[in-house]
Amino acid sequence: MKRKKENRFERIADKITCWTGSSAAFGIAASVILIWAISGPIFHYSDTWQLVINTGTTIITFLMVFLIQKSQNKDGKAIQLKLNELIAASRYASNRMVDIEDLTELELDVLHKYYAALSAQAEKDNDIHKSHSIDKAQQQEKEKQKSTKP
Incomplete structure (x- = not known):
């Protein structure tokens, strides 16, 4: 009823x-x-x-x-x-973005900073079709840290 x-x-x-x-x-x-x-x-x-x-x-x-x-x-x-x-x-999208509307404003601000960094990285690339994601950025950061360690 x-x-x-x-x-x-x-x-x-x-x-x-x-x-x-x-x-x-x-x-x-x-x-x-x-x-x-x-x-x-x-x-x-x-x-x-x-x-x-x-x-x-x-x-x-x-x-x-x-x-x-x-x-x-x-x-x-x-x-x-x-x-x-x-x-x-989407094959290239991060599934961690599903349901992010449930995050706090502070958590969304952190994600915004990640995407601002990805945007800056995308602007440096000559290929406008190149995909960037948080997962890829974290992987590249780990690779950089490994290569800079003595």
């Missing part, structure tokens, strides 16, 4: 998210604002007149934050799975 409710919520959330991103939704929202602004003189720009638009937009914004976040979470997960599949399928 719970799964059925989750699927129903997900379908409704997807439909609302798609609809609110449409031109029609924007047109309706702009029309509401225009009607509200035009009605100002009729209601003598009263506090109630201002409260109507403030309350309405606040409620809609509050609910949309959660719908947008749900949509972003789903999209982010799908993108990560696609990237994981590409990494797993």
Whole structure:
């Protein structure tokens, strides 16, 4: 029963998210604002007149934050799975990159430094098709250390 409710919520959330991103939704929202602004003189720009638009937009914004976040979470997960599949399928990619989104910010910064070094190394190469990876860089570093030892 719970799964059925989750699927129903997900379908409704997807439909609302798609609809609110449409031109029609924007047109309706702009029309509401225009009607509200035009009605100002009729209601003598009263506090109630201002409260109507403030309350309405606040409620809609509050609910949309959660719908947008749900949509972003789903999209982010799908993108990560696609990237994981590409990494797993690539002969030259390091499989250690699968699921790195679970690392801490500090661990990601360390990986970023490795890739910055690989980028610098790639820029020095004349062959733009030459593959570079963390594994290859570590192997080359080990070879350098062995060759420099007396």
